[in-house]
Amino acid sequence: MNMNWAETENNLRSKPKSEVKYAWVIEHGLSTAGSPLYFNGFENVAGVKLARWVSNHQKAVRFQREIDARLVLPGLALDDEIVHRICEHDWDY
Numbered sequence: 001m002n003m004n005w006a007e008t009e010n011n012l013r014s015k016p017k018s019e020v021k022y023a024w025v026i027e028h029g030l031s032t033a034g035s036p037l038y039f040n041g042f043e044n045v046a047g048v049k050l051a052r053w054v055s056n057h058q059k060a061v062r063f064q065r066e067i068d069a070r071l072v073l074p075g076l077a078l079d080d081e082i083v084h085r086i087c088e089h090d091w092d093y
Contacts (some may be wrong), residue, residue, distance in 0.1 A: 008079075016056040018092045019092075020029060020090050020091070020092055021090065021091050022062060022088055022089070022090050022093070023062035023063060023088070023089060024062070024063040024064070024065065024066045024069040024086055024088055024089070025037075025039065025060045025061070025062060025063070025069070025086070025087055026038065026039035026060075026061070026063075026069050026072065026073070026076065026084050026085070026086055026087075026088070027085040027086075028082075028084060029083045029084045029085060030082055030084040031053075032087075034087075035055070036055075036057075036087075037054065037055055038053065038054055038055070038056075038057055038059070038060030038061075039051060039052040039053060039060060039061050039072070039076065039084075040053060040054040040059055040060060040061060041061055041068055042075075048072075049075075050078075050080075051075075051076050057067045057068070057089060057091075058091075060071050060089070062089075064087060066088070069086045070086060071086050073086070079085070
């Protein structure tokens, strides 16, 4: 099928554009920035609340504001030597 420029332009405009969303995530302090582990919530193990960490950013807990992520940090501090990172992350939809 041979389309002229106007037809091609109209087809491009009618396709949905990907939408980029931003959120804040918490990355584990011992993971590298190139291969981070993301905070995925808490689980109860034998009566102890422990943080879950995943490598898949799609499963990370997303915070709308940086301050919200900062408020969770004290609950993750089992070891004062580990400094977790709060990072802004983007997702394409």
